[in-house]
Amino acid sequence: MRPVLFLLVGIATAGYAHDPITTKLTWTREISRIVQRRCLQCHREGGSAPMPLVTYEQARPWAVAIAEQVLERQMPPWDAVKGFGDFKHDLSLSQEEVQQIADWVAGGAPAGDPAYLPAAPSEPPTLPPVPLAGRTLKVANSLRLERDAVVTAIRPDAIHEEASVRVIARRPDGSIEPMLWLRNYRSKFARAFEYRQPLRLPAGTVVQVVPADAGSLTLFLMSSTITKR
Numbered sequence: 001m002r003p004v005l006f007l008l009v010g011i012a013t014a015g016y017a018h019d020p021i022t023t024k025l026t027w028t029r030e031i032s033r034i035v036q037r038r039c040l041q042c043h044r045e046g047g048s049a050p051m052p053l054v055t056y057e058q059a060r061p062w063a064v065a066i067a068e069q070v071l072e073r074q075m076p077p078w079d080a081v082k083g084f085g086d087f088k089h090d091l092s093l094s095q096e097e098v099q100q101i102a103d104w105v106a107g108g109a110p111a112g113d114p115a116y117l118p119a120a121p122s123e124p125p126t127l128p129p130v131p132l133a134g135r136t137l138k139v140a141n142s143l144r145l146e147r148d149a150v151v152t153a154i155r156p157d158a159i160h161e162e163a164s165v166r167v168i169a170r171r172p173d174g175s176i177e178p179m180l181w182l183r184n185y186r187s188k189f190a191r192a193f194e195y196r197q198p199l200r201l202p203a204g205t206v207v208q209v210v211p212a213d214a215g216s217l218t219l220f221l222m223s224s225t226i227t228k229r
């Protein structure tokens with residue numbers, strides 16, 4: 001066992017100088033731009049994440065972990081499954097961005113020509129606040145709407161750690177609105193999800209949490225004057 005371990009440690013610490021470069025993707029051209037858009041909200045000096053990923057030198061030692069985290073959709077932390085509900089400020093990566101990061105790392109994670117490096121953002125990127133005003137409704141298990149409602153946002157409140165939970169709305173006409181699908185929910189990254197287009201749900205709609213015992217969520221509603229327009 002011992003010599004093998006030694007060898008592995010040797011490879012890991014010998015560093016990446018010897019990794020053959022087998023990709024045309026580079027930090028300066030493609031990857032830094034993705035990281036700037038999707039990671040620096042937290043991965044910068046003074047951000048909430050433990051390490052900055054602003055420069056190539058900072059990011060390169062994390063390359064393998066970065067590929068793992070984005071392939072498993074652990075990072076950026078956005079536990080809502082894409083395509084189930086359509087949200088503003090969606091932090092998650094597109095499939096193409098995930099693939100580019102994975103291919104860049106598999107290909108030796110090269111730096112590239114500094115000439116292509118994007119300008120640093122003038123303001124450090126921040127996470128947009130979700131404006132949570134108006135009436136709210138708590139949903140646990142299921143809830144039948146007594147009145148027409150326009151739902152602007154949904155927030156997990158007491159969802160079990162690492163649970164996968166779907167929230168759907170069944171309108172009286174039988175149509176189904178996918179509202180939110182959390183996968184491997186992590187409370188430390190809890191946030192409200194704001195709909196790009198507020199959801200119009202007529203009276204009689206049943207909002208359902210699946211599985212029913214997964215926990216509770218809060219719906220944020222637009223004020224009734226706007227509902228009537």
Ligand code: HEC
Pocket residue numbers: 034035038039040041042043048049050062065066069070075076077091093127
């Ligand atoms: C909303 C804030 C936030 C955003 C955005 C974010 N991260 Fe993170 N990241 C964290 C936090 C906080 C941790 C610390 C680990 C934890 O608490 O689970 C972390 C940890 C990591 C780790 C280390 C995981 C390990 O092995 O311990 C990697 C790699 C990582 N992030 C990559 C990324 C990448 C790449 C992006 C962008 C595509 C990104 N993160 C976006 C907050 C964020």
